[in-house]
Amino acid sequence: MDIEEFRKYCLSLGDVSEKMPFGKFAARYDSILAFYVYGHMFCFIDIDNFTFVNVKSTSDEIEYIKERHVSVGNPINQSLKHWLQLNFDGDIPDTSIYTWVQRAFEIVRDKYTKPTTHKKECSKPEL
Template identity: 30%
Template structure:
């Protein structure tokens, strides 16, 4: 997976926008204003691609136990966010996409019902 594939996949999800709310390096994807993916562009340029994804706390623990490329969220809540190191070669693209989907769904389910209904 490269940065353009990540970008296209995230933007294909309903209600998604992208931006740089922190600085020119951190690309953030939001669903209706709530973050579900963060990535540092410099990490992709260095061949050390990593993304931060929201996850259910129990699922996070399972993932961290099973995959050394999935660690507690860097500069994020360690309970609710994981950092997924894509370029370490352990994770298949299919799994990374599944984790992005999970992050999106975790955020969507916290939105008010009226907003969630607009995504259908």
């Protein structure tokens, strides 16, 4: 997997921004690049050690992936219940990693998308 290709893919998902937010907490996290939708993180990578991606997920999906693949790990400083680390040089094909990144994007996007309400126009009955 190529880091620039991965970055372009994430940015192509729509309403995505990127930040390097963790360096202010500890210098060892200066190289963490996070991708956000509506201001909320859905995945992140280490640009100095591009060997994995951490993705937002659901408990059921995390269990599903862990049952089928050995190249998964615990996410860096994130909840084990909501985040999963996918290792690039393992048994998960790049196409599947892109699918899980898209799924992470959808989870976060859908959580923070406000439902549209349609106001019904009521006509007054003629008297």
